Amino acid sequence: MRRSLVCRYFPFLAVPLCLCVASGLRARVVTDETGRRVNLPDHPQRLVSLAPSITETIYALGLGDRLVGDTDYCDYPPEAKLKPHVGNVLNPSLEKIVALKPDLVLGISEGNRIETADQLQRVGIPIYGLTDHTLDDTLRSIADLGRVLDAEAAADALGQRLRARIAEVERRVAGAPRPKVLFVVWYQPLTTAGAHTFISDVIHRAGGVSVSDDLPGDWPRLSLEAALDRNPDVILFPGGESMAPSLNDIRRLPGWRDLAAVKHDRLYVVSESIIHPSPRLVDALEQVAAVLHPDQMKGYTARIDDCRKLSVVSYQLSVAVGPRTTGNWQLTTDNRRFLQSSIVNRQFFFQAGQ
Amino acid sequence: MKVAATRRNVLVLVLVLSASCVVVGLGALAVGGVHLTLEEVWAALRGTGSNAEASAIVRDIRLPRVVLAALVGAALAVAGTVLQALLRNPLADPYVLGISSGAALGDIVALWVGGRIAAAAPGFAFAGALLTMTWVYALGRRGGRLKSFTLLLAGVVTASFLSALILFVLTLLSTRDVRGVAFWLMGDLSAATGAELRLLAPAVVLAIAALYWFAKDLNVMLLGDDEAAHLGVNVARVETAVFVLSSLLTAMAVSVSGAIGYLGLLVPHVGRMLVGSDHRTLLPTAALGGAMILVLSDTLARTVVAPSELPVGAVTALAGAPVFIYLLRRTAG
Numbered sequence: 001m002r003r004s005l006v007c008r009y010f011p012f013l014a015v016p017l018c019l020c021v022a023s024g025l026r027a028r029v030v031t032d033e034t035g036r037r038v039n040l041p042d043h044p045q046r047l048v049s050l051a052p053s054i055t056e057t058i059y060a061l062g063l064g065d066r067l068v069g070d071t072d073y074c075d076y077p078p079e080a081k082l083k084p085h086v087g088n089v090l091n092p093s094l095e096k097i098v099a100l101k102p103d104l105v106l107g108i109s110e111g112n113r114i115e116t117a118d119q120l121q122r123v124g125i126p127i128y129g130l131t132d133h134t135l136d137d138t139l140r141s142i143a144d145l146g147r148v149l150d151a152e153a154a155a156d157a158l159g160q161r162l163r164a165r166i167a168e169v170e171r172r173v174a175g176a177p178r179p180k181v182l183f184v185v186w187y188q189p190l191t192t193a194g195a196h197t198f199i200s201d202v203i204h205r206a207g208g209v210s211v212s213d214d215l216p217g218d219w220p221r222l223s224l225e226a227a228l229d230r231n232p233d234v235i236l237f238p239g240g241e242s243m244a245p246s247l248n249d250i251r252r253l254p255g256w257r258d259l260a261a262v263k264h265d266r267l268y269v270v271s272e273s274i275i276h277p278s279p280r281l282v283d284a285l286e287q288v289a290a291v292l293h294p295d296q297m298k299g300y301t302a303r304i305d306d307c308r309k310l311s312v313v314s315y316q317l318s319v320a321v322g323p324r325t326t327g328n329w330q331l332t333t334d335n336r337r338f339l340q341s342s343i344v345n346r347q348f349f350f351q352a353g354q
Numbered sequence: 355m356k357v358a359a360t361r362r363n364v365l366v367l368v369l370v371l372s373a374s375c376v377v378v379g380l381g382a383l384a385v386g387g388v389h390l391t392l393e394e395v396w397a398a399l400r401g402t403g404s405n406a407e408a409s410a411i412v413r414d415i416r417l418p419r420v421v422l423a424a425l426v427g428a429a430l431a432v433a434g435t436v437l438q439a440l441l442r443n444p445l446a447d448p449y450v451l452g453i454s455s456g457a458a459l460g461d462i463v464a465l466w467v468g469g470r471i472a473a474a475a476p477g478f479a480f481a482g483a484l485l486t487m488t489w490v491y492a493l494g495r496r497g498g499r500l501k502s503f504t505l506l507l508a509g510v511v512t513a514s515f516l517s518a519l520i521l522f523v524l525t526l527l528s529t530r531d532v533r534g535v536a537f538w539l540m541g542d543l544s545a546a547t548g549a550e551l552r553l554l555a556p557a558v559v560l561a562i563a564a565l566y567w568f569a570k571d572l573n574v575m576l577l578g579d580d581e582a583a584h585l586g587v588n589v590a591r592v593e594t595a596v597f598v599l600s601s602l603l604t605a606m607a608v609s610v611s612g613a614i615g616y617l618g619l620l621v622p623h624v625g626r627m628l629v630g631s632d633h634r635t636l637l638p639t640a641a642l643g644g645a646m647i648l649v650l651s652d653t654l655a656r657t658v659v660a661p662s663e664l665p666v667g668a669v670t671a672l673a674g675a676p677v678f679i680y681l682l683r684r685t686a687g
Contacts, residue, residue, distance in 0.1 A: 188542075189542050189545065189663065189665075190544070215661070216662075221662050221663045222662060223662065225387045225411045225416065226387035226661030228388070228407060228410060228411055228415065229387070229411070229661075230661075231407075252549075253547060254414050254415060254545075254547060254548065255410065255411075255414045257414070258407075258410035258415075
């Protein structure tokens with residue numbers, strides 16, 4: 001009786017058993033950047049990315065064809081938009097991810113939720129998590145992804161190119177006086193970037209100093225009078241159509257017009273790549289450096305192909321609100337992109353959970 | 355004799371409270387994220403300061419904020435006082451009736467539409483509050499009279515329906531929702547512009563003065579609608595006027611400061627404990643007390659975690675909830 005039962009159910013048992021054995025042969029257990037243990041396949045072929053920065057890195061490593069799914073906000077490179085989407089960064093659809101049959105999901109601790117990782121692990125899909133707090137973290141993540149995705153050579157080459165560009169920027173701005181920079185994540189109420197963010201790191205390495213470097217938390221509020229007291233030389237806004245206010249908006253707000261940077265029109269919109277810990281973070285570094293140190297960075301764009309966008313994206317606000325185009329202006333980016341960034345999501349999530 | 359005594363009491367009370375308001379206001383001007391000496395603050399206020407930064411901080415940042423806090427505090431406290439009297443319900447406050455949800459929805463819809471419309475978001479918030487108020491009022495009226503129970507229920511249901519709509523629009527929204535959520539959940543006094551203040555100040559003062567005109571009628575109506583009618587009060591007219599005026603106050607406050615909880619609920623209770631429920635004394639007490647409390651709360655919000663800031667709604671809720679529980683237990687015992 002007992003025997004026949006086993007016999008009867010053997011086919012049902014055999015399949016998962018074989019799968020277990022097979023995956024055991026093909027997988028190794030590693031610890032990812034967030035400290036989770038991951039059952040990693042040796043040669044992952046079907047990838048799902050849960051953040052735009054990861055999607056960008058995958059393409060930068062030349063592995064775009066292995067990507068079987070990404071998020072609604074993954075729009076760079078443009079091919080990424082054509083991949084099946086699994087929803088947004090905070091709440092991706094578990095069903096859609098499972099339906100894509102990935103052998104590895106990639107997430108980021110600054111954007112995705114831990115619950116998503118737990119759920120995926122529960123249904124047996126390995127998820128490898130990245131963390132990014134500095135430019136060096138981003139380089140390390142690229143190298144890590146190279147190892148995990150079995151593309152170490154490409155990752156090495158990419159890392160070297162990026163390092164060379166970073167070194168060139170640092171060489172040029174070295175020794176120059178460091179302007180004080182206020183990075184405005186959101187202006188009403190004034191929300192800025194704390195010390196342990198890659199934004200702060202980018203500003204530092206671009207030869208500036210962030211005036212919100214001493215604040216706790218990643219995205220702290222800064223009182224306007226403290227901003228006035230810290231007297232930033234330059235104010236930076238992340239790009240994206242609806243992210244940056246117009247200069248008129250700013251001048252209408254109490255206190256802002258007293259800021260020296262506002263009086264001298266030193267407000268810039270830098271590329272939204274500054275909010276993505278992807279290879280394009282180096283673009284942002286170059287742009288910030290060019291804004292802070294125009295003399296030192298002169299002639300730089302001509303030498304580096306990737307940086308041609310500089311003139312477009314370091315958009316001075318006063319240009320945008322000239323007499324002809326009052327108030328309303330456009331950059332070509334999809335404004336929804338910003339939502340996926342950890343910055344807003346964290347804030348949004350935190351507030352909504354109150 | 356009795357009337358004269360009351361008048362004199364009111365006058366003394368108003369003077370004392372106004373004086374403390376001014377003191378609190380000056381204190382609030384003197385502290386903040388940046389340390390300024392009293393001389394610097396005074397010089398900046400008189401416009402004789404040589405320190406341009408101190409002058410900018412005091413005149414452009416602290417002063418509008420203190421004035422805004424005082425106006426919003428007075429508006430919410432007075433609205434709460436008259437609504438509690440009108441509905442004869444100690445839990446009535448400006449937010450229970452859904453008015454703030456209407457304002458939030460108006461604001462968020464404006465941001466959703468985007469472009470130039472987004473710049474007029476406070477106007478939309480105001481319109482949203484007024485529409486909600488009209489709707490709740492229409493629901494709460496039966497046979498030409500306001501039914502307090504129906505009105506409260508209509509307000510609660512409308513508020514939850516509007517909250518659902520807000521969540522829906524937020525999922526469609528992209529980026530501006532940052533302000534939407536942070537602002538509407540916890541309130542924020544940092545963003546009012548000079549133009550908004552110049553509109554708000556006379557409107558709030560006028561609405562409170564107009565409500566004061568109904569103080570006696572409200573006293574009588576505390577006895578009950580029928581008794582009030584027998585005593586010659588035109589109950590329906592008073593109800594409509596008071597409801598519209600208090601809703602206007604709430605709409606104005608919410609459209610410039612977001613949802614700041616507990617003021618409208620708590621200040622009237624504390625006021626009644628201090629001066630009794632004669633609205634001729636209670637209304638000025640609530641107005642000045644509300645102003646003072648919100649200025650104090652906002653000062654705490656600005657200074658406790660300086661150079662960062664807390665949302666002022668968090669401060670009022672942190673302080674307000676324990677006080678309310680204390681009052682509750684005291685009254686129960």
